[in-house]
Amino acid sequence: MSVSAMYPGTFDPITLGHEDLVRRAAQLFDRVVVAIAENPGSKAPMFSTDERVAMAANALAELDNVEVCGYAGLTVDFAQDNNLRVIIRGLRAVSDFEYEFQLANMNRHLTDEVETAFLTPTEKYTFISSSLVKEVSELGGDVSEFVSPKVRLALLERHGKT
Secondary structure, X not given: OOOEEEEEEOOOOOOHHHHHHHHHHHHHOOEEEEEEEOOOOOOOOOOXXXXXXXXHHHHOOOOOOEEEEEEOOOHHHHHHHOOOOEEEEEOOOHHHHHHHHHHHHHHHHHOOOXXXXXEXXXXXXXXXXXXXXXXXXXXXXXXXXXXXXXXXXXXXXXXXXX
């Protein structure tokens, strides 16, 4: 049985922690769609959807069974419309669990055709978040250990530091 999954998020920007989860998910599922949310709710993205899609596609280009695209609307609707049976969510710490648990239960309430699977990042990426990377970069800190070189350059350009 072929099982396709999606890894949704804002990916503003994509970090090495995100990449780690995608690479591991690509070993578990036949097809993984990295779905970049256009409407992240209360989050105001630094990068446009097209910029975030391009950065993620570049970072994940060597993975044959991974696709990157933007989407709007409910995640479960996107999953169903694209025959994606699993939503992958990352858990970095216990503090992530309550929110992710609520999301998973709401999605299950909306449809029983899509399941949620939780993955934890490799230990060296457990503290990385896009928000923290953006803040460190904006304040002039070196984020090269947390993002790909092209993402680092995009952050520097956005902050006018190149």
